[in-house]
Amino acid sequence: MSDNRMEVRQVELEVLRYNPETDQEPKLQKFTVPCVNEWCVLDALNYLKDNLDPTLAYRWSCHMQVCGSCGMMINGEPKLACKAMLRDYPGTIRIEPLAHFPVERDLVTVADDFMAKLKRVKPYLIPGQPRTLEDGEYKQSPEQLKRYRQYAMCINCMLCYAACPEYGLQPKFIGPAAIALAHRYNQDSRDGGRDERQEEIATNEGVWECTFVGACSEVCPKHVDPAAALQQVKVASTVDWYLEHFMSWVKK
Amino acid sequence: MSRRPYVREVSPTSWYFRMPRYMRYMAREVTSVFIGIYTVILLVGLARLSDGDLAYQGYLAALRQPSSIVFHVLALAFSLYNSFTWFNVAPKALPIQIGEEFMPDSVVAGGHYVVWVALSLFILFWAGVF
Ligand code: SF4
Ligand code: FES
Numbered sequence: 309m310s311d312n313r314m315e316v317r318q319v320e321l322e323v324l325r326y327n328p329e330t331d332q333e334p335k336l337q338k339f340t341v342p343c344v345n346e347w348c349v350l351d352a353l354n355y356l357k358d359n360l361d362p363t364l365a366y367r368w369s370c371h372m373q374v375c376g377s378c379g380m381m382i383n384g385e386p387k388l389a390c391k392a393m394l395r396d397y398p399g400t401i402r403i404e405p406l407a408h409f410p411v412e413r414d415l416v417t418v419a420d421d422f423m424a425k426l427k428r429v430k431p432y433l434i435p436g437q438p439r440t441l442e443d444g445e446y447k448q449s450p451e452q453l454k455r456y457r458q459y460a461m462c463i464n465c466m467l468c469y470a471a472c473p474e475y476g477l478q479p480k481f482i483g484p485a486a487i488a489l490a491h492r493y494n495q496d497s498r499d500g501g502r503d504e505r506q507e508e509i510a511t512n513e514g515v516w517e518c519t520f521v522g523a524c525s526e527v528c529p530k531h532v533d534p535a536a537a538l539q540q541v542k543v544a545s546t547v548d549w550y551l552e553h554f555m556s557w558v559k560k
Numbered sequence: 561m562s563r564r565p566y567v568r569e570v571s572p573t574s575w576y577f578r579m580p581r582y583m584r585y586m587a588r589e590v591t592s593v594f595i596g597i598y599t600v601i602l603l604v605g606l607a608r609l610s611d612g613d614l615a616y617q618g619y620l621a622a623l624r625q626p627s628s629i630v631f632h633v634l635a636l637a638f639s640l641y642n643s644f645t646w647f648n649v650a651p652k653a654l655p656i657q658i659g660e661e662f663m664p665d666s667v668v669a670g671g672h673y674v675v676w677v678a679l680s681l682f683i684l685f686w687a688g689v690f
Binding site for chain 1: 563564566568572578585649653655657659660662
């Protein structure tokens with residue numbers, strides 16, 4: 309078997325450019341970039357910026373699928389540029405900023421909306437009972453850890469928002485990752501903040517905006533399965549509603 | 561340096577053409593319309609039944625029209641498609657943790673199929689088909 313991993317080939321990139329100071333609207337710009345076969349799309353962009361056009365703006369940090377900052381549309385799919393391998397893209401590669409977010413410049417989007425939503429769902433432990441240092445650490449069994457572990461894997465890359473058509477149509481929707489994170493804390497045995505989070509997520513802007521397209525889970529690079537989290541929140545909220553309206557004598 | 565974020569509009573009427581997975585979603589949603597129409601036809605049947613024998617015979621005759629038969633075959637196919645797609649995603653909404661492990665998706669989805677078949681057989685039996 310021939311090893312062509314280090315082979316260099318000319319890769320055609322079509323990159324959406326937008327300069328807020330001079331451009332009325334974004335337009336695609338073509339580049340031909342000499343790429344090593346085993347590079348990822350982010351490597352190609354780095355080469356482009358270092359050697360062909362230093363004005364290109366995009367976000368990245370870790371180059372290892374942890375920081376969540378290099379999300380972009382690659383041939384129309386939301387992807388991490390450091391996870392998308394060039395060998396999987398034989399033809400021209402179209403690179404655009406993440407869908408559904410305003411474009412700040414080139415491939416950089418405005419993430420303020422997502423940040424505000426994250427904050428709203430209180431993604432941190434809210435202890436049910438006050439606890440002092442003397443009480444010691446919280447203990448958690450492997451079973452209790454497993455209840456939420458998958459949802460704790462989120463790296464806030466926002467690919468799920470770029471995939472979600474509901475978010476595209478109704479930007480008020482709190483959206484997949486933020487609700488999945490709320491669910492992550494609700495499922496945590498150390499947490500007592502579910503009622504506070506329900507105020508935000510068991511609403512029309514919360515889970516009830518979701519129609520279970522499932523696109524978020526298909527694109528998530530960390531297998532968080534936010535769609536599953538949202539459906540579970542729907543089921544639990546429905547149970548709450550019945551308990552409250554028909555069986556108020558049952559203690560939650 | 562001035563900020564002037566550019567907003568790319570999403571078309572409210574044609575967004576689902578953008579990706580095959582959106583089309584799959586629309587297929588699931590559109591098939592449910594046929595289930596809705598079928599339910600209305602059943603309700604009309606009940607109303608006719610309460611109107612007396614003559615009305616009900618007219619309703620039955622209408623059901624035997626070729627167009628009605630074509631509709632029912634389509635509605636059956638679409639409702640099967642709709643049910644399959646929902647049963648297959650049911651494990652996402654109802655994870656069952658026993659001890660440390662979650663039950664495999666196939667068991668949760670399988671349970672839905674078993675209950676579905678059992679209920680269908682019961683109703684067919686009750687309606688005197690067997
Ligand atoms: S849920 Fe997945 S796709 Fe969404 S922000 Fe978290 S890691 Fe990214
Ligand atoms: S650069 Fe950090 S996730 Fe891609």
